[in-house]
Amino acid sequence: MPLCPQVHYCASTGTTRTVHPSGLEVVRFPDKRTEKFHPDGSKEVLFPDGTVTRFLDGQEETVFPDGTSVSVARNGDKTIVFSNGQRDIHTAEFKRREYPDGTVRTVYCDGRQETRDASGRVKVRGEARNRVLDWK
Structure with missing residues (x-):
């Protein structure tokens, strides 16, 4: 039975x-x-x-109808994957956006910003948004 x-x-x-x-x-x-x-x-x-x-095991994952997914790790780090291929990573130290073309933009908790283009060019800006470094 x-x-x-x-x-x-x-x-x-x-x-x-x-x-x-x-x-x-x-x-x-x-x-x-x-x-x-x-x-x-x-x-x-x-x-x-x-x-x-x-x-599951202290981690959380949400998938939205448009294909966007948000994962939160035990330590609080958050990863967002958008349906257009962009990806955000949020930690206690920085927030980073990765673009499908290879460009990566990072904003650190102290206000510094760094952009790495797909071509290899790197731009760093200080807290006051003044350009500190620009090299290829």
Whole structure:
């Protein structure tokens, strides 16, 4: 005889909780949001607009319907990958944008800015936005 999932409905909140024999627990909310709790401890949240957020081992990843994804590491570092190929990296020390053509722009927490063009040219600006260094 196969094991069947257990389904619980809470009328006061309008939520449905389904526990599968595999250990997967699925909670559906009236606003069409769904949360999945996996046996390995990971969690997945599916939103009605198609956005999906996953939590595993202290890390978080969100994928939006346009293909943009945002990952947050345990240490708080954030990586954003846009659907146009651009990539942002945010840390406590800097914010960096990487462009598909190879150009990289970095803004450091002290206000310095550095731009490395795909051609190899490097421009560095100080806090007052004055050019400190420009070489090829």
